Amino acid sequence: MMQTIDLRGTNPSRAELLDLVPRAVTDVGVATEAASALIEAVRAEGSAALRAQAARFDGGEAPSIRVPQSEIDDAVAALAPDVRSALEGAIGRVRQATAAQIPPAASTSLGDGAIVEQRWQPVDRVGLYVPGGKAVYPSSVVMNVVPAQAAGVPSIALVSPPQKEFGGRVHPTILGAAGLLGITEVYAMGGAGAIGALAYGVADLGLEPVQIITGPGNVYVAAAKRLVRGRTGIDSEAGPTEILIIADQTADPGFVAADLVSQAEHDELAAAVLVTTSPAFADEVRVELEGLAAATPHSARVLVALNGQQSAVVLVDDLAAAARFSDAYGPEHLEIQTASDDEVVASIHSAGAIFVGSYSPVSLGDYLAGSNHVLPTGGQSRFSSGLGAYTFLRPQQIIRYDREALGAVAERIHALATSENLPAHAEAVAARFPRD
Structure with a gap:
């Protein structure tokens, strides 16, 4: 062995x-053509395509693709006491460890009147994919949602494949975990089509596009994430x-x-x-x-x-x-x-x-x-990291110079702009210091 x-x-x-x-041997490329077709169908046909894909791949479409809040509430109430206790414990521990991933704002003074500020700005909206398949992953709900919430993301949509065993609905344990975390926007959809729906939105569902998609899935999900990258950010191709x-x-x-x-x-x-x-x-x-x-x-x-x-x-x-x-x-x-x-x-x-x-x-x-269990696979840890609050944060620099501070570096800006043959760059500075 x-x-x-x-x-x-x-x-x-x-x-x-x-x-x-x-x-x-896993080649995401072999699923690219099929994933592209599924995404384009969702873009063209909206929820009708998602229903057709659910019937084709998941064994049945959901009664409602957008999960009603009552169904989420019922799933929370139906959680077995030991499972609920374990989920609440996991949520608390991941929240505590994830809090350490939020970088502090900083301000650097480079001289009188010359300041560069550093801030970390959360994205406005994210889509979280929780797979179905050979196992049920309420833990993945925790691992995806908590870092987004810790980062301060105000809008979170969660998708998970409809389950034949539950009449085309999302698995109740996944719904229960989502409810414990306060997630109210949940969709019963999976596969490449779900990734396309998150990236481009689905008007007839009221589903708005997201800025980042995270969460693992099969090869078609990985191919779909590769295809929509650029339209939206992704964590990795798991x-x-x-x-x-x-x-x-x-x-x-x-x-x-x-x-x-x-x-x-x-x-x-x-x-x-x-x-x-x-x-x-x-x-x-x-x-x-x-x-x-x-x-x-x-x-x-x-x-x-x-x-x-x-x-x-x-x-x-x-x-x-x-x-x-x-x-x-x-x-x-x-x-x-x-x-x-x-x-x-x-x-x-x-x-x-x-x-x-x-x-x-x-x-x-x-x-x-x-710790977070959404981690890079296939050797990607050589150049990337696992999911964390930082996944949903964008570092932004804020530059504040007054007239005297700009004047102190004007000649050097002129020298560099001239060396790069970009005279208008130098002139943009010189315009602020008109000669008498």
Whole structure:
């Protein structure tokens, strides 16, 4: 179970490591044509297209695409007490951790009468996508909504695919989570068409366009987000989930195996990677995996994921090499379970979220750590970050110069404008200082 990549005794370059990392074969481009057609149908036909797409892809259209407030209220009332308590706990923890992501306003004085102010301005309206499919994700409602609210976004629309099991309505647990957060604008729609609806609006639903779309989805959702980027902002093109664990012989093989299985149960394309300095420990983890994978309720998809080309045991000479491999991989979720966790953390540069120690599993981050679980996949953590309040904020600089302050730099502006052959730039300054 799980292929082995043996890097011991080698010193691959960064480029070579990028070629060695195991990846699932997912090509968003193959869904682009279909996603484009679905988006254009929504633009041309509005809610009629959304109803047709629901009947085609989701097994039935909703009685009302815009979910009535009474239905949201009923869903909140119907939440099981333990689920409601867990959601309220998650909301509180994520709110508290997200508050630290709001940058303070700042003012920089560059001289008398010369001030540059920095502020962080929230967007006016966002669209949040909560997927359906193989699992129900009320936790994704929390992870998408809380950062937008923390950033101060005044208008939030949430969409989720209609569920055949519930007569074409949004899953009641998702609605309940939305209601707990005070979200009143919810639509029963999914897939590429829903992304198009958020980006362009749907007049006959009263759905106004949004400025940013966030949230994970399938390959058609990812393709749709790519297509509307520019019309609206997006968080990322989410791919299959992934976990990379750096562990040495001091780690508990049962813990490591359980954590690998926990992410493999998401999807057949989920990636589970163990990077270790100990071949004997790797063998112990494989033994644990055999039993856990066979016994888990989603055994079939777990086994496909663990045996896929995207999953592997990687053997390295030392923890420094493990960190270099992890940075080349750029994991969505990185766990570190070693005798020198802090040293390993200090050597890591690229990861969506880092879980340190034997009692910080990814499952904790999925629900109640207080961190956000909407994270970059497919190596995107090498150049981007997970969802946060900053996703919905735009830094803006406000420049305040008085006459004396502008006069102090006028000659230098003239010199630079002339060097760039932009004389009108210099003249715009000179006009403020007419010669006697």
